[in-house]
Amino acid sequence: MSKILVTGGLGFIGSHTVVELQNEGYDVVIIDDLSNSTIDVLDKITSITGIKPDYFNIDLKVKSSVQDFFKNNKIDGIIHFAASKAVGESVQKPLEYYENNIGSLVYLLQEMKATNVNNFIFSSSCTVYGQADELPITEDAPIKPAESPYGNTKQIGEEIIKDSTKVSDIKAIALRYFNPVGAHPSTKIGELPIGVPQNLIPFVTQTAARIREQLSVFGSDYETPDGTAVRDYIHVVDLAKAHIVALQRLLKNKNKSNFEVFNIGTGKGNSVLEVIKAFEKVTGKKLNYKLVDRRPGDITAAYADTTLATKELGWKPELTLEDALLSAWKWQETL
Template sequence: MAILVTGGAGYIGSHTVIELLNEGHEVVIVDDYSNSKPEVLNRIKELSGKDFVFHEVDITDKDALKEVFKQHDLEAVIHFAGYKAVGESVAKPLMYYRNNLNGTIALMELMNEFDVKNMVFSSSATVYGMNNEAPFTEDMPLSTTNPYGTTKLFIEQFIQDQVAADPSWSAALLRYFNPIGAHESGRIGEDPNDIPNNLMPYITQVAVGKLEKLSVYGDDYDTPDGTGVRDYIHVVDLAKGHIKALESVLETRGVEAYNLGTGVGYSVLDVVKAFEAANNVEIPYQIVDRRPGDIGSGYADATKAHKVLDWAAELGIEDMCRDSWNWQNSNPNGYA
């Protein structure tokens, strides 16, 4: 039986597919390349030494997605597919609601139809909103500050309601903090289609000369240096967390939420300095206005994932900075 990975050609999806293949799972990827490149599929095969099945499908196209379910004997779904830029979601909320929510509804309806009732969902720490004090724990009240976060919160509710309606379902809601880094080979990494929305690809594109300087969004937060503090986690640690979550989902029923983070907060300028130190590269930056919907400080309490899933982040900020630069320096134009 195979694992269906929606958005499996994307940044986190591609790293997770490698871990799945390394663990001996059969993998079926669906992706529409809205924020990914076809070349990543060749790199996954190269790094894993294994093959998988790929379908170019937009998950909002339920008829096309249904053909995937018909063709494969699926055991579980790891659901990454969705738009993910906070700023863009504020500017284009309806686009985010249509894509992320309708796509997930179509997916879950087909899971019911084909009796595939095991799911690992790519959620986000954005569901903790602006009113909780870090470190965030899974039992805190949830709220959102932007449409992207709202889609994650709604989908968590979809899944919880479906599990309540049908106790044969099993699901894990993985609330990521801030994934950075790349595969240590430098062969796969984060390659956004437009100007980066996330910090590390912005830094690496400045370092490689594609962008003139880094924009730091706000220096007046209530943090040690005024810039936003986040919990940065290496994408390979994050991918391994999906394997642990999948193992748990396949062995249990019900739904659980887990924070996947390191439990350590770094400011934007901390990351800039760590990148410069790790790679001996200077990163010019400018302070600009805050982005709508951003919070000042957010980092995880990942105790539950450690206790229940036997998972903990192993790679530090130096590893994240080194591997990010190795990827960008080896692939100055990404997968192009």
């Protein structure tokens, strides 16, 4: 079976995707510099699948390290997660985000071209759309000026990949995902950011567990039914499975162009207050939260039209927001 490199494979989405790849029989190699993950995730993946993936602690910003890896390892495709990913933090640290998210991508693509590795799945984001004019958002929606440096790195990343596919044999799919949440049903892997969480759900679960005193809801004056921002929350296991079918599309040469994009979401938007209420309902835990000012870089509402992914990839989400919230809480309880 094909050997697949997963960069950022010990992170939240990466680790779940590694599990799904191994479940499908793929030979997996992980690169992760542990900047937002921990090495014990490797053992947890192994305990779920019974197979220990090869692992390399490599900083992809170091070009010579990337070259050495490709020199010494034969791979058939790459799923590229390794990137800094917090919208708010990117506003505060733009140069770090550009260096990490763009530099590492360029070095990977250069070595793919040099070593004739032609299958590439890119972890993109609905942030490329900015505040879309119409909801739900289709893949044809215009790419607006980014609201944050993080969003801009995803826009630029897609452009770099698209340009690369025009002058090489590289075939690529960018999966523009909406808001990944939840944890593996084994409760062995889940979302555990280092330091204070930048995403909603880990902050929700840590508040319920009394690790955090209070949950801040950023913005209560948006033009939404309850004034809080609306997002499309997709279970991480559904999202991981989307990467597998996208990869198979490339490996079997089923792609219709050398660069394709697909939205990966549920097609349903939920406000922050709706998420809080749903969490309280499925767990029986009351959350201490307060409404505070908006965060820079945040948009009002985003949820996906996933028609294209269903038609072309044969993929659709199977798990609900309530499934995701309950799994996230069960994962939190193991920590």
